Each structure stands twice: as C-alpha cells, then as structure tokens.
Amino acid sequence: MTGLIRILQLFARSSSAQGKRAVLTIAAIAWGTLALLLMLAFGEGMKISLYRGSQGMGSNLAIMWPGETSLIFEGLPSGRPVRPRIEDIELLKKRVEGHAGISGEMHNGGVVLETDYGTRTARVIGATHDYGEIRNHIPQIGGRFLNETDQRLRRRTIFLGNELAVDLFGEEDPVGRQVMLNKTPYTVVGVIIYKVMMGNYGGMESDHAVIPITTYKAQFGRDRLSHVVVKAADPARIDELVSQVHRVLGSKYMFDPEDPAVFSTWDTVEGTQTTTNMMLGIQLFLGVIGALTLLVGGVGVANIMYAVVKERTREIGVKMALGARPSWITGPIVLEGLAYTLVGGLLGVLMAVGLIALLDMIPTKGNDVLELMGKPTLSIWIGIGSAAVLGIIGLLSGYFPARRAAAIDPAETLRYE
Amino acid sequence: MNLKRMFKQNGNGTAGANGAVIHMNDITKIYDTGKIKVEALRGIDLAVKQGEFVAIVGPSGSGKSTLMNLIGCLDTPTGGDYRLRGEQVSGLGRDQLADIRNRRIGFVFQNFNLLPQISAFENVEMPLLFGGVSRKRRRARVTELMEKVNLADRMHHKPTELSGGQMQRVAIARALAMDPDIILADEPTGNLDTSSGTDILSLFEDLWRQGTTMLIITHDPAMAKRAQRTVEIRDGLVN
Numbered sequence: 129m130t131g132l133i134r135i136l137q138l139f140a141r142s143s144s145a146q147g148k149r150a151v152l153t154i155a156a157i158a159w160g161t162l163a164l165l166l167m168l169a170f171g172e173g174m175k176i177s178l179y180r181g182s183q184g185m186g187s188n189l190a191i192m193w194p195g196e197t198s199l200i201f202e203g204l205p206s207g208r209p210v211r212p213r214i215e216d217i218e219l220l221k222k223r224v225e226g227h228a229g230i231s232g233e234m235h236n237g238g239v240v241l242e243t244d245y246g247t248r249t250a251r252v253i254g255a256t257h258d259y260g261e262i263r264n265h266i267p268q269i270g271g272r273f274l275n276e277t278d279q280r281l282r283r284r285t286i287f288l289g290n291e292l293a294v295d296l297f298g299e300e301d302p303v304g305r306q307v308m309l310n311k312t313p314y315t316v317v318g319v320i321i322y323k324v325m326m327g328n329y330g331g332m333e334s335d336h337a338v339i340p341i342t343t344y345k346a347q348f349g350r351d352r353l354s355h356v357v358v359k360a361a362d363p364a365r366i367d368e369l370v371s372q373v374h375r376v377l378g379s380k381y382m383f384d385p386e387d388p389a390v391f392s393t394w395d396t397v398e399g400t401q402t403t404t405n406m407m408l409g410i411q412l413f414l415g416v417i418g419a420l421t422l423l424v425g426g427v428g429v430a431n432i433m434y435a436v437v438k439e440r441t442r443e444i445g446v447k448m449a450l451g452a453r454p455s456w457i458t459g460p461i462v463l464e465g466l467a468y469t470l471v472g473g474l475l476g477v478l479m480a481v482g483l484i485a486l487l488d489m490i491p492t493k494g495n496d497v498l499e500l501m502g503k504p505t506l507s508i509w510i511g512i513g514s515a516a517v518l519g520i521i522g523l524l525s526g527y528f529p530a531r532r533a534a535a536i537d538p539a540e541t542l543r544y545e
Numbered sequence: 546m547n548l549k550r551m552f553k554q555n556g557n558g559t560a561g562a563n564g565a566v567i568h569m570n571d572i573t574k575i576y577d578t579g580k581i582k583v584e585a586l587r588g589i590d591l592a593v594k595q596g597e598f599v600a601i602v603g604p605s606g607s608g609k610s611t612l613m614n615l616i617g618c619l620d621t622p623t624g625g626d627y628r629l630r631g632e633q634v635s636g637l638g639r640d641q642l643a644d645i646r647n648r649r650i651g652f653v654f655q656n657f658n659l660l661p662q663i664s665a666f667e668n669v670e671m672p673l674l675f676g677g678v679s680r681k682r683r684r685a686r687v688t689e690l691m692e693k694v695n696l697a698d699r700m701h702h703k704p705t706e707l708s709g710g711q712m713q714r715v716a717i718a719r720a721l722a723m724d725p726d727i728i729l730a731d732e733p734t735g736n737l738d739t740s741s742g743t744d745i746l747s748l749f750e751d752l753w754r755q756g757t758t759m760l761i762i763t764h765d766p767a768m769a770k771r772a773q774r775t776v777e778i779r780d781g782l783v784n
C-alpha cells in the first residue's frame with residue numbers, strides 16, 4: 129500500500145517526456161483507437177442490418193416445398209408426387225405440437241394486374257390469413273393484412289407489395305381502390321411496409337400480391353399447396369417440428385416420414401445461425417485489424433518510454449543509489465506509458481463517437497449498398513473490449529521499458545572514468 | 546532531532562561485533578565481461594569503526610571504486626563475507642538492499658550526480674521521499690541540512706545554477722539526509738578547484754567531529770593527511 133503511494137508520488141514528480149514526441153505518440157494511439165472503434169462499429173452496424181434483413185422474412189420459420197417420394201413405402205413405388213391440399217393446413221395446426229403458426233401458400237407467377245394507372249404482370253400468392261403474422265407482412269399505416277373473414281367469405285381482397293403498389297397506383301394511396309386481377313375486380317386492403325430483405329424465396333415481397341387462399345382456389349381452380357410454412361415457438365425445436373409435419377402428412381399421403389425427398393425444407397433458424405457465425409467472423413477480423421493499428425500506437429508508446437529510460441539511465445542509477453526500490457523506479461514508468469495510452473485512447477474514443485454521430489446523419493434509405501452496410505453502431509461490448517485492448521497495450525508499452533529500467537546496474541551507471 | 550530513532554525502526558543502532566560499522570573479510574570481486582575476467586578485488590580485509598575517518602588511497606584501477614560500490618551495496622561481491630553493523634549483507638533481496646542504501650549509506654560522488662531538472666532542495670529531499678518521511682519533516686530536515694552545508698540561500702536553485710563546490714555541498718547534504726551509518730565518498734574533490742576542495746575537506750572534518758563515520762577515496766594527499774587512518778589499495782589488495 130505504502131509502495132503504491134510512493135509510486136504515485138514519484139510518478140507525479142517525474143519529469144514528463146519531450147513534448148513533440150509525446151504528442152505524436154498520443155496521436156498514434158488516438159488514431160489506433162479510432163480505427164479499432166470504427167472497424168468494430170461498422171461490423172456491428174452490418175450485423176444489425178444483416179440480422180434485421182434475415183428477420184424480414186419472418187423468424188424461426190421452416191419453409192417446406194413438396195416434391196416426390198424417393199423410398200418404397202408399404203408396397204407403393206417411389207417417385208410418386210406428394211401435393212398437400214388447403215385442408216391439410218388445419219390438420220397440421222391440430223396435430224403438430226410446438227408451432228407458433230402454420231400457413232400454406234399457393235403461387236401463380238404470371239398474373240396480370242391492371243388499374244387506370246398501369247398494368248403489371250406479377251406473382252400472386254394465395255395464403256391463409258395468419259400468413260401476414262408468420263411471414264412478417266406488416267401493413268403500412270391505414271391498411272391491413274387479409275383477415276379470417278376475407279378467407280371465410282372468399283372475398284376478393286388483395287394485399288400488395290410496396291413496389292407493386294407504386295406501379296399500379298403511383299403516389300396515390302391504394303387502400304380501398306380496385307385492381308383487376310385477370311379481369312376480375314379485387315379491393316386493395318393494405319400495402320406491405322418497406323423492408324430490408326436478405327433471404328427470400330419466390331421473388332421479392334415488395335413485388336408480389338397476396339389474396340385469401342380460398343379466393344385463390346376459386347379464382348384459379350387449384351387447391352394444391354405450393355408450400356407449407358411452419359413457425360416454431362422455440363427455434364431450437366424447428367427440426368422436430370419438421371419431422372412432425374412429415375409424420376402427419378406421411379400417414380395421410382402414404383409416404384415414409386423418413387423420406388428426405390418428399391419435402392425440401394429451408395430453415396431460417398439455421399440461416400440466422402450462419403449469419404451470426406459469419407458476422408462473428410467478420411467482426412473478429414475487423415477487430416483484429418483495428419487492434420493491430422492500435423498495437424502500432426502501443427509500440428510507439430513503448431519506444432518513447434524506452435527512450436525515456438535511456439535518457440534517464442543516470443537518473444535511475446542515482447535514485448537506486450539513494451535507496452529507491454526497483455518497483456519505485458518501474459511503477460512510474462508503467463504509469464507514464466499507461467497515461468499516454470489512455471489519453472490517446474480517450475481522444476480516439478471522442479473522435480470515433482463524433483464521427484459515428486456524423487455518419488448517422490447521412491440518410492441510407494434507398495441506397496442499397498449503404499443499407500446493407502448498415503449504420504456504424506457502438507455497443508457496450510465494443511466499449512468494454514476496446515477499453516480492455518487499450519489497457520493491455522498501455523500496460524505492455526510501459527512494462528517492457530520499465531523492465532529494462534529495473535535491469536539498470538547502478539554501479540555501472542555511476543562509474544566515473 | 547533524533548533521526549536515528551526516527552528512521553531506523555528496524556536497525557539495531559549500535560555497532561556490531563568489535564564495534565565495527567563495516568566488517569569485510571576476504572572480499573573478492575571478479576568482473577566477468579564475457580571474453581575476459583577482471584579480478585578487481587582479490588581478498589580485501591577491512592574494518593571501519595563507528596566515528597572513524599578513513600581515507601582510501603591507491604593508483605587508478607587498483608579497485609577503490611569497486612570496493613566502495615560493495616560497501617555501499619550498489620554491487621555484490623563475488624566472494625567473502627561482508628557485515629554492515631554486524632548484519633550479513635549477502636543474500637539480501639533487491640528491496641532490502643535498496644532500504645540499506647537509503648537508511649545506512651550516504652554516497653558522495655566525484656561528479657556529484659545531482660538530478661539536473663530539479664532544485665537543490667528537491668535533490669536533498671529525494672532520499673527522504675524514498676524513506677517515507679512525511680512532507681512536513683522532509684521540509685524541516687532539508688532546511689536544516691542546507692543550513693549545515695551553508696547553502697540555505699541557494700535552496701531553490703537548479704544544480705546547473707550552482708558552482709562545482711556548491712553542487713558537491715548539495716550532494717553532501719543529500720548523503721546526510723537519512724542520517725546514515727557511514728558516508729562513502731569517491732574522490733569528492735576530484736572535480737573541484739583547490740579552494741572549493743579545501744571547503745569540502747573542512748566540511749567533512751566538521752561532520753566527522755560531529756560524529757559521522759567517513760570513508761573517503763582520494764588522490765589528494767592533503768585529505769589523506771587529515772584522515773585518522775589511511776588504507777592503501779594496490780592491485781585489488783590492501784597494501
């Protein structure tokens with residue numbers, strides 16, 4: 129304890145180094161800190177934007193495309209197509225445990241949509257009403273998604289993708305207006321909000337339209353599902369949910385529940401995991417680059433402290449002769465190295481925070497590249513991590529020169545020829 | 546002011562066996578520079594009693610400074626037995642040796658070895674700082690010492706603003722700061738003109754009369770003459 133006080137006392141008295149060199153060193157540390165923080169902040173922003181993008185489609189989903197059997201089952205040959213029907217959605221909802229929603233979709237990719245304003249050929253999807261919730265089809269203010277009544281009464285209501293809405297209505301509000309769908313009039317009930325999308329299937333959501341599944345059946349005369357969408361309550365159990373779907377439909381359509389070919393399944397949980405891992409890799413990479421830049425600054429501090437030790441060799445020798453313990457010599461040197469690092473670090477943090485605030489004011493909406501990059505963002509972990517890196521570099525940059533100082537032989541230093 | 550009691554809580558305060566402050570027996574020192582080994586001391590026997598004034602003389606390169614470094618615990622002997630006030634020095638750790646240098650030894654060098662960036666006051670204060678003396682006592686002690694060496698009016702000058710003789714007097718005040726068992730001076734007048742040298746010599750005599758034990762390496766016959774006893778070193782041996 130008294131030792132620490134002695135060290136602080138001596139540190140307060142030690143003549144601080146050469147102004148210009150100290151300033152340059154502090155600047156190097158500030159630059160390194162800025163680089164580290166910016167790297168990590170860009171990584172963080174990218175992670176957030178990627179994550180948001182992957183969530184845009186809806187989270188914890190398994191999307192299952194029906195195909196053909198590949199295994200012989202109870203005397204039936206392989207190669208039989210399996211096509212679940214609309215009614216199977218209700219069956220699955222009843223029989224599958226642990227789901228947070230099951231929906232079915234039917235697709236028609238070449239439907240002509242027509243208004244007074246314009247004509248477009250677009251993909252039209254028939255879906256159950258809970259599709260909106262499951263697949264994150266959030267309506268813009270003033271509109272709604274298809275509801276249970278639409279489905280029950282087989283209403284000709286339609287929910288539009290935002291870009292499709294612009295093509296059909298320009299700047300005007302489409303809600304309540306009419307669209308001719310293959311010459312049949314439909315009423316627009318809502319338009320999807322703008323979303324940043326990373327994963328997708330069956331085309332862009334901004335460019336498609338959704339109608340009630342029952343209406344779809346009446347309109348196009350089909351009731352075989354293009355795919356089944358299952359949302360898991362617990363993302364960890366998504367595989368088990370998929371097996372349950374296999375079993376339920378397997379006993380109805382007579383196929384082996386273990387047959388891998390009947391459904392091709394896209395599991396967004398796995399995708400999210402991949403995204404997370406990939407981002408971790410990218411952030412680690414950026415962090416290492418930033419830390420290396422900072423390390424260069426740290427080497428600068430160590431150098432200046434080595435120079436200080438060299439310049440003060442005689443002074444150190446004298447102090448040793450007067451009874452300074454080794455730690456009273458090394459302590460102030462470590463503190464001085466740490467002080468340069470922390471002052472530089474603080475400057476770097478201030479610059480980084482300022483720069484990130486400035487970048488935050490640049491609008492990114494509409495610019496695909498900037499949107500994907502996301503906004504550089506500082507997080508508490510970035511703060512803690514950078515502080516730790518700074519602290520370690522600061523300590524090391526003082527420690528090695530201090531070790532050299534402690535190795536000074538006073539007898540040798542004070543020898544006078 | 547009884548500094549012995551103030552600073553030496555763990556020292557025994559009395560001379561060791563035979564009343565010797567310093568007791569050396571068959572001390573050797575070999576410098577091993579890798580290629581060649583220099584046998585600087587080849588078996589020194591030396592005893593200095595409390596209150597003695599000993600001059601060490603001998604030709605250049607005979608091992609005088611080496612001997613002083615060993616006595617001052619700035620370096621460790623290659624062989625032999627060294628007791629400071631009866632206490633075995635070999636085998637002590639770096640911190641303990643530092644404490645011995647702080648409390649028991651006062652060094653005076655040929656080239657003064659004052660720290661140039663700080664004032665005379667702060668130079669004299671330095672050992673007191675290492676000794677953990679409170680600010681108030683440090684101030685009082687430094688003032689007292691600066692008066693003793695006749696430099697009260699130069700207290701806040703930097704060493705560069707002082708003459709050689711004045712610098713050496715500051716160094717002597719610094720050596721006295723912790724009231725050491727012994728003052729070790731290595732050619733203290735070697736860098737001074739004759740009149741400053743005479744000043745320093747009479748200061749040493751005053752100190753000695755007041756009871757300070759002194760061991761002085763010198764080339765100056767006048768100084769050797771004033772000493773109680775002269776020890777001549779030749780080729781690493783006491784002649």
Ligand SMILES: Nc1ncnc2c1ncn2[C@@H]1O[C@H](COP(=O)(O)OP(=O)(O)O)[C@@H](O)[C@H]1O
Pocket residue numbers: 540576577578583584585603604605606607608609610611612
């Ligand atoms: N650190 C050292 N390394 C190698 N040789 C040394 C060292 N210090 C002193 N010597 C040698 O030891 C001998 C005694 O030196 P020193 O004690 O300085 O003599 P003096 O003070 O009597 O002139 C000399 O030959 C000198 O060169």
Ligand SMILES: [Mg+2]
Pocket residue numbers: 609610611
């Ligand atoms: Mg010498």
